[in-house]
Every structure is written in C-alpha cells, then in structure tokens.
Amino acid sequence: MSLLIAALQLGVSFLALPVYVLNFLGLWDPICKRLFPFIMSKLAVDYNKKMQQHKRELFSNLGDFVGPSGRLTLLEIGCGTGANFQYYPRGCKVTCVDPNPHFQQFLSKSLKENDHVECERFLVTSGEEMAQVATGSVDVVVCTLVLCSVRSTEAVLREAKRVLRQGGAFYFMEHVTGDASSWIFFFQQIYDPTWSRLFDGCQLTRETWKDLEQAGFAELKLRHIMAPLTWNPVKPHILGYALK
Template identity: 60%
Template sequence: MCKRCFPFLLVRLTSVYNKQMASTKRGLFSSLQELGSPSGKLCLLELSCGTGANFKFYLPGCRVTCVDPNPNFEKFLIKSIAENRHVQFERFVVAAGENMHPVADGSMDVVVCTLVLCSVENQERILQEVRRVLRGGGKEESDFLKLRMVHPP
C-alpha cells in the first residue's frame, strides 16, 4: 500500500522542493558537461529517481537511466519524460541501490542521488555499486549531502 501511495505524495512535494532548491541544483548539475565520455555523450544514472524531478536540471542530450526499487514510479517518470524532451531517457530499472546488477560495470559517466543516502539500509553497499557502474573518471553527486567523489580514470 505504501509503495503505491508514496509516488502520489512525492509528486506534490517535489514541485515545492524543486522551487526551493532550483539554484542549488542548477549549480550542482552545471558541471555535468565536463564529465561526458570522449564521444561527447553524457550517460547519467539517477539512483532512486522517484518522479523524475531532476530531469529539468539535466543537460540537453543527456542519456538518463533511472533506478528505483518502487515500480509504481514508472508512470510518473513517463510524464516527466514527456515534459523534459531535452533529455534522452534510456530505461527504468526496478532495483534497490544496493544491488543494481542490471546496470553494466563502468557504463555511467555520472550517478546522481537526491535525498536517498539518508534513508537506505546500507550506504556503504550503495556507494560500492555506484563506484562499480561509474566509468573511470566518473563522479557521483548527492545534492542532499553535497557529496562529490571523483574517481581517477
């Protein structure tokens, strides 16, 4: 029941949150351009993507893969994708951050997690998974914790 109701609540809360955090998010996500692959494409994984509230802050052409343990977010993501045509939606993966096995090793330039690490069971395991999916030189960012960890190539 909670998994079905939570997305509806989050849709309402994220619009207020995004208004308050807009300048902070623009600042955090402005550096994404420099993190793209040598081909110029930027592959971004959003961990616990929720309703896709960060999409509007991503760079044009950014290829976004979303991971969330709650399958009920998918219909809200579809709406957010339609509203944010500047990003290229790749796929939605139903998985917990501690086990993102459907996401290939070294396949992401950036991993973004917003308001996630404070509410998970195993932060260390999630960060291990983030490191696994990041390509050499990738970065993970959390606007909640202001976490920026750069990995050497």
Template identity: 55%
Template sequence: MVLIPLLQRCVQLLFLPIFVLSYLGLWGSLCKSIFPYLMSKACRLVNKIMHKEKQQLFSRLPDFAGPSGKLTVLEIGAGSGANFQFYPPGCRVICTDPNPNFEQYLLNNVAESQHLQFEGFVVAAAENLRPVPDNSVDVVVSTHVLCSVRNATVALNEVLRVLRPGGAYFFMDHVAGDRFSWCYFWQQICDPTWNYLGDGCSVTRETWKVLENAKFSKLNLRHIMAPVVFIVVRPHILGYAVK
C-alpha cells in the first residue's frame, strides 16, 4: 500500500529535527538523558489510568513466594520504579535497566516505598541479566519493556534462567492491534517515528506470539484495550507465565 509509506514520511517530517540529530549521531545520548525524566512523569499518569489492571495483575505476586515465605522480585526495565506501589509488603526487590539515567528517579520511588526491601539497581539489558544468578528469584516483572528490547526471545530466555522452578514472570505491554483495524493502520504509520521518540519502542510487535513460543509450563495471558489517549498504544496484553 503506497499510502502508508507516504503517511510515514509526513509524520517523520513533523519530527524532522530529531531525525537530523540522529543522522548527526547526537540523538541517542540526548534521548537517553531526557527519556527517564519524561517517563517518570508519564508512568505516574499510566498508574492512575491503569490502576485497576495493575492492582489485579500484581495481586497474584504473593502466590509465588519461595519455600521460606519470602518473595524476591526482579524487575527488568524497572525505569523509575512505577510498579513499587503494587508490590506486597516485605518483598525483596532487585531492579535492572539498560539506561543508568533512570537510577535517580528510581531511588526517589524507593524512598517512598518503605514497605519494600530494596536490594539494588543494576545497569543491564533484559537480554543479558548476567549479574543475576540462575534460579535465584521467585518472580520477574516487566511492564512496557518487551516493546523496546532488541530481542524478546533472548530476553525471555534470560527470564527463564533467573527464575526458580515454579516461579513466575508477570508482564504488561502494548502490542500490535488487529491487522484489519484502524489502530493497526495508524500503528504502521507512526512506528518508524515512535521508535526514535520512545528510545527503541515499537508499536507493531506481536509480543504474545513470543510468549506463546517461550518454554514456560503455563501461560495466563489476556488482551485488553487500555483506556489511554493514543490509539497506537491501546492494544495491550497482560498476565503471567510460570516456569
């Protein structure tokens, strides 16, 4: 379809300065520095809009506490720590993110989350969680992370590696809409520009297929339409998968 590439170019023209900065090799570092600030603000709004969905999802976390009754949570792509308020009291939390500039915002949320036992922040991509030992955590959490990782299959293999047997991976992500919907039409148009604005984020990934093909023993996944303003990020998946 000729119309989609044409409209993609029109959207790109609206954000021409960003593409020029990228061509000059300047946008990457600039985006890494300002993106955490913008996301720390955006995540507060997302928590309000999707409070019910997150609360319901994370209410299952205590079910996966270890034999001692303690719960150890590893959050990958933790960003500013927006999920902390939904974690049960007393759980140990380890956080990773590939962008070190998130740490200052995350520590602010740590200070406000006295109900948690914070174990530290590690700069690491989801595809390489080498600092985390095998079979060492009860739960892995990621929200709006698989939309931007370079390789979701490798990231999920790492999730399976660090989870103890019987542990669970909790996820929430925006995904591609139905192929014949207006939503998917606009997703295709916006995706090339969105990738630059969102530090590698894509709005056309069919992430549920990667989860279905991962080697989890059980997958509990559902599709929803999130009540957000931008149509391109309304289709969501959320749920949990058991190792």
C-alpha cells in the first residue's frame, strides 16, 4: 500500500510540476504569499455558506466570556480575510494576527462590511510568536483553519493560553486527518505533499485534537464532524472551545 501511495503522490506532484519548478527557483513562496489571500477571499465565501450553522453554533456563547472591561476583547490567530467577523458580537474589540501582510486589504474590506466589530490592531506575526500581545490581556482567542499550517501547533496553543485571561476561552474549527481505514485518509495521504505546497503549508493529515487534549486547558469541549464540503480531503473537522 505504501508503494501505491508513493506512486500516486508522484503522479499528483507531476501535475503540479510548474509549482515545484518555481519553488526550486525560489520564486514560488513570494507568488504564493500574494496569491493565497485572493484565493482565500473566494473560498471563504463558499466555506462560510456551507459551514454557517456550525459557525453560528460555535460562536453563539462568545458573550459569556466578556471580561471586567465590559466589552469582549478577542484575538484571532490567522485572521485571514476576516471571514469570522460576522459571527462576533456587537462591540467586540478584535486584535488580528496573521503572518501574511497581503491579507490586510481583504481584512479592511471585511471590517467595512462588519462595522459592529472594532479592530484594535493588525499584527503581522505568527501564532507561535505573539510577544506584542500582553499576557492575560484577552477574553477569547479564535483560531479557525489555521492549525493545519502552523510550524508548531504546540507553540501556538501555548501562546494562546498565555495571552488569555484566567477563565477565558480558546475557540477552534479545524480540518483534520480522516479515519485511518477510510478512503478520505487514503486520498489525504496522496494529496498531502502537493496540497501543502499549493496552499501555503496546509497539511491534510494532522491529528490536531491530540494537541488540544495535551495543551493543559482546564476544560476542553471538542467534537468531530464531517463538514458539508465538496472537497473530501478537508471534510473531517473538529470544533469547540477550551477554557483556561
């Protein structure tokens, strides 16, 4: 089976040969950084439409975590195009974090369309390195479709815990690896190397729920779903929130 998967991986890689050539020449990364926000701005619309019920349910109790300031202070890791803003409560103060500065123009558009949300600042940095955010300074941290592509899930979760106040919550919605006996997992293994190259480091076979279980949160509310999406490789999802 491993030989079959390796052969099929090679076949998929051949179809994406121009990308691999550009990467070898050192040209693909800057191209990807500029293209990726545009692509995500289109994909996010379809994703939100299909996942609307799940997102509404997930974020329905954000108001329960309003801190002493009387306004919900929220930090979103990998904010991207601002696809989650519509689900945030009125008056929410958001710190946006993303390592790709080219998302900012799409983020600005989303903020204009969601004027019930106030963006305090946009930090161009990774979720693993949020030193600009004070310890215990936010009520909620949100992370959706991000942990699949970070360098270290453990480091991101550690930083999320650090910036959360005591009693705050970490919200997540991530695609994950499929069941080892499923066809989805079979195809995830085939697509994964090329998928990661095309989609800015996104990996299809991460067992992210294990990282959340080991992150040391006081309480973890997590469930697995099969998302109603067209692309089978990203259908397996986890979603929920964890309390500090």
